[in-house]
Amino acid sequence: MTGIRRLAQHLDISIGTVSRALNGRPDVNEETRKRVLEAAAELGYVPNQSGRSLRQGTTNIIGFMMQTGAEITGQGDTFFMSVFDGVQTVFARHRLDLVALLCSSQEDPDDYLRRVVARGFADGLILSATQRHDPRLEFLAKRKIPFATLGRSLTDVGQPWLDLDFEGMAQTAIDRLVAKGHRRIAVTRPHDDVNLGYIFVDQAASALAAHGLSLDPDLVFRSTPNEAGGYQIARELLSKKDRPTAILLVNESIAIGFYRGLSEAGLKPGRDIAVIGRHSPQTHFLSPSLTGFELSRRDLGIALAEALLATMPAFSHFYPNAELRKIWREELIEGESDAFLLPPA
C-alpha cells in the first residue's frame, strides 16, 4: 500500500476524498481536510508527480530556455541568471517547478526546442535570445504551448513579451554623444540575428539622422556578445583609417574586452574615445568607470513570469492585470568612459 492509498487507509476514508482535500476542492468538509493535511504532513506524503501528470496531462514544470556554450559564455550567464532569479520567486509561489533548459551552442535551438516539446516536458516556456524572425515562436503557437519571450520579434504570434528599451538607449546615448560634439559614432550589434541588434542599430541611425548625421555602415561592428567579442571590436576599430570618436556597446560583457583592446593600444576610454555601454555586475568594476545603462533584472524576471502565468488558464486569475507586453526603461549610470570632449574641429 503506497501513496495516496496508504494515506486514505490510515485515515479510514476514501482516496477520492484525500485527493480532493489535498487539492483544495470545495466539496470536502473542512474538518476532514484538516485531518488529511495533518496526516499527510505526519506521514510525509508527497503526491507522485508522474501519476498526476499522467492523469492531468500537465507536468508542473516551467522551462526557461537559454543558450550556452563557447560563443556565448560571458553573456548568457550573468544576465539570464539574474532574470531567472526573479522568475523563480514567482513560480515558487505556485509550487511550479522551474528549470533552466540550457541549449548548448553545439545544438540548433530550434531542434532543441522541438525535442523539449515533443517530450511534453513543460507546461509553459520562457524563451530568451529572441531572433528577429524566430521560427520557435510559430512552432510553439501552433502547438498551443503557453510561452513568453524575453525580447520582441518580428514573428509575432500574440505571445506575451518583455523587452528592454533599446530604442531609448540608442536615442539617449546618441543625443548625449552628439551634444558632446561627436560626429563619427560607432555602434555594435550581436553576431547573430537576435532582434535587439536590429532595433538598436536602426534607432541609432535615425537618432543620428535627426541631428543631420548618418550612421556609417563601416562603423557597425558585429561580434559575439561576450568579452572576446568586445576585444575583437576594439582591434577592428583601431585598424580603421578614419577612427570614430565614440562608440555605443549594445551588449554588456563586451565592454570588458573592449577596454582591454584599447588599453593594449595605449588608449583609454573617456580620454581617447567616448564609450557608452550597458552595465552588469562586472562592468561596475571597469576602470575608468563605464557610462552605461542599467536596470533591475530581477524585477524583469518577476514581470516575465507573471506575464506568462497570466496567459495560462490555470493561473490567469491570479494575475488579472499583468502587463503582457512591456518595454523596460534602463537608467543611465554616468561614469568616466564618455567624459571625452571632442576638441573643436
Added chain:
Amino acid sequence: MTGIRRLAQHLDISIGTVSRALNGRPDVNEETRKRVLEAAAELGYVPNQSGRSLRQGTTNIIGFMMQTGAEITGQGDTFFMSVFDGVQTVFARHRLDLVALLCSSQEDPDDYLRRVVARGFADGLILSATQRHDPRLEFLAKRKIPFATLGRSLTDVGQPWLDLDFEGMAQTAIDRLVAKGHRRIAVTRPHDDVNLGYIFVDQAASALAAHGLSLDPDLVFRSTPNEAGGYQIARELLSKKDRPTAILLVNESIAIGFYRGLSEAGLKPGRDIAVIGRHSPQTHFLSPSLTGFELSRRDLGIALAEALLATMPAFSHFYPNAELRKIWREELIEGESDAFLLPPA
C-alpha cells in the same frame, strides 16, 4: 485512440510488441522492429514520459544544481555554465534530459534539495558548491539517489566527485611568489563554507611553512566569489598597516573587482603588488594581464557526467572504467600581474 495504442492499431500488432520494439528488447523480430520504428517516425509517435515514469519509477531527468542570486552572480555563472555544456553532451548521448536547478540565494540549498528529492524530480543529480561539511550529501545517500559532486567534501558518503587541484595551485603560486622574493603573501577564500576555501588556505599555509614562512591570519581575506568581493578585498588590503606584497585570489571573478580596487588607489598589479589568480573568459581581458590558472571546464563537465552515469545501474555498463574521483590540474598562464619583483630588503 492515442499513443502507443494508436501505433499498435495502425500496425495491427499488440501494444506490448510495439513497446518492446521501441525499447530495444531482444524478443522481437527484427523485421517487426523495423516496421514499428518506421511507423513511429511516420506518425511522429513519442512515448509519453508520464506513462513511462509512472510505470518505471524513473523520470529520465538529471538535475544539475547550482546556486544563483545577488551574492553569487558573477561566479555561479560562467564557470558552471561551461561545465554544464560538457555535462550536456554526455547526457544527450543517452537521451537523458538534463536541466539546471538553480537555487536562488533567497532559499536554503538544503531545503531546495529536499523539495527536489521529495518531488522525485530526477533520477540523478549533480551538486556544485560543495561545502566542507555538506548535509546534502548525507541526505542524498540516505535516499539512495545517485549523484556526483563538483568539489570534495569532508562529508564523504562514497559518491563520485571531481575537483580542481587547489593544493597544486596554492603550492605552485606560493613557490613562485617566494622565489620572487615575497615574504608577506595574502590569500583569499570564499565567504561561506565551500570546501575549496579550506583546502586552498591550508595548502598555502603549509607551502609557506616549507619556506620557513607563515601565513598571517590577518592576511586571509574572505569575500563573496564575485567582482564585488574582489573590490572589497582590495579596499581591506589597502587599509592594512603592513601591506602584503603579493596576493593569491582563489576565485576567478574577484580578480576583476580587485583590479578595480587597486586602480582607484593608483596601484597597478605587477608593479605595486603581485597578483596570481584564476582565469575565466573574462579575466583574459584584464590589463595588466593576469597570471592565473586555467583548465577546460567543458572537459571537466564531460568527466563529471560520466562519473555519475558510472554509478547508475542502468548506465554503468557504458562507462566500465570511468574515473570516479579525480583532481584536475590547472595550467598556469603567465601574465604581467605578478611581474613585480620585490626590491631587496
Added chain:
DNA sequence: CATAGTACCGTAAACGTTTACGGTTGTCGA
C-alpha cells in the same frame, strides 16, 4: 410529512506506459 436541496463522500474509470506470464508456431532430433 414529503420533497427538494445541500454538503459531503465513495466508487471506479481513465491517463499511457512497461513487463511478467503464458500462448502459439515452427524447427529439429530422437
Added chain:
DNA sequence: TCGACAACCGTAAACGTTTACGGTACTATG
C-alpha cells in the same frame, strides 16, 4: 510422430493520481 526448445507475440495487470458520477444523510421548506 512426439517432445523439447526457441522465437516471437498477445494479454492483462500495475504504476499513482484525478474526477465524473452517483449515493447517503441531513436540513430546510412547503
